[in-house]
Amino acid sequence: MLFNTWQFWAFLAVVLPVYWVLPFRWQNRFLIVASYYFYGCWNWKFLPLIAGSTLMDYYLGMAVAKAPFPEARRRLVAISVVVNLALLGFFKYYGFFAREASGLFARLGFPISLPVWSIVLPVGISFYTFQSMSYVIDISRGVSQPADNLWDFALYVCFFPHLVAGPIMRSGNSVNGKGLLKQLQAARFYRDGDFQEGLYHVVLGLFKKVVIGDNMATFVNVIFRTPTSRLTGPECLAGVYAFALQIYADFSGYSSIAQGVAKWMGIDLMVNFRRPYFAVNPSDFWRRWHISLSTWLRDYVYISAGGNRGGEFTTYRNLMLAMVLGGIWHGANWTFVAWGVFHGALLCAYRIFDRGGRDKTIQGYSWYEGAARAFVLFQLVCVGWLIFRADSMTQAWQMLGRIVTNLDVTPLARVIGESMIFYAAPVLLFEAWLERSGDFMSLLREGWTRRAAVYSYCVLMLVFFPPATAHEFIYFQF
Amino acid sequence: MSSFTSNFRSEARVLVAVGVVLAIGEAVLRVGGQRLSADVQHIRSIPARAERLAKADGLRILFLGNSLTREGVRLDVVQQQLDCRSPVALERVFPDDTTILDWYYLFRNDFEGRRAPNVLVLSYAKGQLTDATPIHSERIAGSFGGWSNAREMIGSDLDSLGDRIEYVLSSALRLFSERERVRDRVLATATPDYRSTAQRLNESERVPKSPAAIRKAEKFSRLRRLLEACRDRRVHVVVVAMPVPGGYGIDPRFYGVLREERADFLDMRETPGLTGSDYADGYHLATRGAEIYSAALGKRLRAVVGCGPEWNPGPLGPVLRVSPNGRT
Numbered sequence: 001m002l003f004n005t006w007q008f009w010a011f012l013a014v015v016l017p018v019y020w021v022l023p024f025r026w027q028n029r030f031l032i033v034a035s036y037y038f039y040g041c042w043n044w045k046f047l048p049l050i051a052g053s054t055l056m057d058y059y060l061g062m063a064v065a066k067a068p069f070p071e072a073r074r075r076l077v078a079i080s081v082v083v084n085l086a087l088l089g090f091f092k093y094y095g096f097f098a099r100e101a102s103g104l105f106a107r108l109g110f111p112i113s114l115p116v117w118s119i120v121l122p123v124g125i126s127f128y129t130f131q132s133m134s135y136v137i138d139i140s141r142g143v144s145q146p147a148d149n150l151w152d153f154a155l156y157v158c159f160f161p162h163l164v165a166g167p168i169m170r171s172g173n174s175v176n177g178k179g180l181l182k183q184l185q186a187a188r189f190y191r192d193g194d195f196q197e198g199l200y201h202v203v204l205g206l207f208k209k210v211v212i213g214d215n216m217a218t219f220v221n222v223i224f225r226t227p228t229s230r231l232t233g234p235e236c237l238a239g240v241y242a243f244a245l246q247i248y249a250d251f252s253g254y255s256s257i258a259q260g261v262a263k264w265m266g267i268d269l270m271v272n273f274r275r276p277y278f279a280v281n282p283s284d285f286w287r288r289w290h291i292s293l294s295t296w297l298r299d300y301v302y303i304s305a306g307g308n309r310g311g312e313f314t315t316y317r318n319l320m321l322a323m324v325l326g327g328i329w330h331g332a333n334w335t336f337v338a339w340g341v342f343h344g345a346l347l348c349a350y351r352i353f354d355r356g357g358r359d360k361t362i363q364g365y366s367w368y369e370g371a372a373r374a375f376v377l378f379q380l381v382c383v384g385w386l387i388f389r390a391d392s393m394t395q396a397w398q399m400l401g402r403i404v405t406n407l408d409v410t411p412l413a414r415v416i417g418e419s420m421i422f423y424a425a426p427v428l429l430f431e432a433w434l435e436r437s438g439d440f441m442s443l444l445r446e447g448w449t450r451r452a453a454v455y456s457y458c459v460l461m462l463v464f465f466p467p468a469t470a471h472e473f474i475y476f477q478f
Numbered sequence: 479m480s481s482f483t484s485n486f487r488s489e490a491r492v493l494v495a496v497g498v499v500l501a502i503g504e505a506v507l508r509v510g511g512q513r514l515s516a517d518v519q520h521i522r523s524i525p526a527r528a529e530r531l532a533k534a535d536g537l538r539i540l541f542l543g544n545s546l547t548r549e550g551v552r553l554d555v556v557q558q559q560l561d562c563r564s565p566v567a568l569e570r571v572f573p574d575d576t577t578i579l580d581w582y583y584l585f586r587n588d589f590e591g592r593r594a595p596n597v598l599v600l601s602y603a604k605g606q607l608t609d610a611t612p613i614h615s616e617r618i619a620g621s622f623g624g625w626s627n628a629r630e631m632i633g634s635d636l637d638s639l640g641d642r643i644e645y646v647l648s649s650a651l652r653l654f655s656e657r658e659r660v661r662d663r664v665l666a667t668a669t670p671d672y673r674s675t676a677q678r679l680n681e682s683e684r685v686p687k688s689p690a691a692i693r694k695a696e697k698f699s700r701l702r703r704l705l706e707a708c709r710d711r712r713v714h715v716v717v718v719a720m721p722v723p724g725g726y727g728i729d730p731r732f733y734g735v736l737r738e739e740r741a742d743f744l745d746m747r748e749t750p751g752l753t754g755s756d757y758a759d760g761y762h763l764a765t766r767g768a769e770i771y772s773a774a775l776g777k778r779l780r781a782v783v784g785c786g787p788e789w790n791p792g793p794l795g796p797v798l799r800v801s802p803n804g805r806t
Contacts, residue, residue, distance in 0.1 A: 005640050006639060006640040006643040006644070007638070007639050007640055010639060010643075195488075195489055196488065196489045199489060199492075218679050219679070222678060222679050411671035411674050411675055412671075412675050412678065414669075414670075414671050415669050415671045415672055415675045418668060418669035418670075418671075419665075419668075419669055422665075422668045422669065448489075448491045448492050448495070449495070451492050452491070452492045452495035452496060452499075455492060455495075455496050456495065456496045456499040456500075459496055459499075459500065460499065460500075460503065463500075463503075463653050463654065463657055464653075464657045464660045464661050464664070465661055465664075466657075468680065
């Protein structure tokens, strides 16, 4: 059940009214049932996996809170981390590991082949395992309290708007906003402005996903499925730019819809994207892109490994570690590892060469310097996207080579370029306006006519320009 | 709940304004939709064509198909070859990109309620008669019946809730039923090379056939429904396999369906005289090819259905004449 299907909206049309007429305690239980149904629509066979992970981390959380010594707490946290990572590792990485290990053994002269099973990846496993782990770790750090009861915790794990593609919410309050568990434990009231804000997130999210993301997917697929030898440089370049727009529109669109739907239930999900293509340096980019994952990696990997407390070398090592793990989190392929290394290297290089610009955003520069920096960073980010989207490193290298050696502008390259302008330019201009105003909700402070004009445009585009083929959300595969 | 309501009211002006914009769009499409494409004009002319055929004297023959029929069947040439002394009325209906399910609902919507044609010449190529053809629910809803077919369409042809909702919306609103055409028209303007690259883009989206799709390609239940509807109205059906470059095979099960439903078959895949240069765009027949094909079709039709006073299928319908090799 995807957010961009009628099935989902029919499901929501039933869930929302029932949710609001129920008393507080029943609201959570009802949402658990709804969330399990929502997840079961993909594959009900994986429901025990979520339930098992929930039970384990709930009881481990309680045990950690009661543990008398730090050593005991560490052991319990280790159990949570190992079991969650083992689940993730088995479903997500076993096939890759078996294939690569067999290849390595063969090269070393030991033709040992590990059994290769066709393992179905449970949707959203990377999101909910990371969220469960953070709950146990936060209790051990004293950052948050264990859940009052199993129901609240179960809903914290499976809350359907963010279950399959995030944002990865923390249990207690943090710099990212209110903790999800904390919100679920309190009675909810429909706050003034929730409907308006939710509508804004949902309309914008659907527009990004359906109009930009899915239409760009068609171009991206045709470029990346064509043998590179049959592509020209501008076609490759257009394909990479189209993917940059696709992955942003798709994922931020999903997050936006999730935020909007949760808002309609009186629950705040964290902002997961803050106009990332207006970032002026790599550090700024990671404060704007997939914020729930980047802050997770910062808090539980980078800082746990020592952060910047051990001198320059340790800082670079920890940056690389966090980014490589971030790459691997996306899936079992060397391209994801290379993508993580590339971004780690960018962050390290930025720390070395641009000390004066640290922590600056686009507002800290004159408009032309800010625009130039954002442009350069976008090109670098696109190199990363090329590595990320390519089926193999060979394809990535070949396409990169093609981009710099062949300048033949074909009708396909023109169509992709024109389509990017047609579909995505209005949103990028809108985001430039938001960036300038410094307020993501600026449109809600404007008069109703402007809002009506923006929503009418979005709805007309949704009606007339859905793609020929609907696409799943990219991050479901992660 | 009361807070929800008050909050909803505060945003109601915005929602009403969006509704007004959609209503204006709907009105524009209802009034000026014909300008979207020649295909829309043709679809909107189908009731008039059906009426004309129903009122005609003598033998009434309907040629039903898609753009292959539009480009390949010349009624004047067919008429000449039929060479009937008694009156014969010929009519063509050829909405773009249509296949068997579209033809079934089109026939039921536009020809069943009237004085039906005596003969339906159903022209197809490749897999256009199998159950694996895509369902154009928006087009069927908007142009070939809409509400009147809703029960059958939802009960027999649309599996998912989403498809059913889209069908209902397309039955009610031109905003939905015409959106593909609006999209094509706007994109052709916004991106001048859109049409020349559309085929390549569509091919990249094509996924390998699933086992279910392969099984569907071996079934002809939609064809059977059309043949049964025709039999009920005592319409003699002649199914014609049209020529296309590269040719195509015919599933033996297809002949079985025709035999059971008492339909005729003309195999025109290898029409003598046609060469590669007779195909204008690598698929549709050009002017010379259409003349050659129509002449051959007219001759073969005369042999199958005859014309004028001798046309009398009798109380049990036409005599079964299935001829894989085209000879009757």
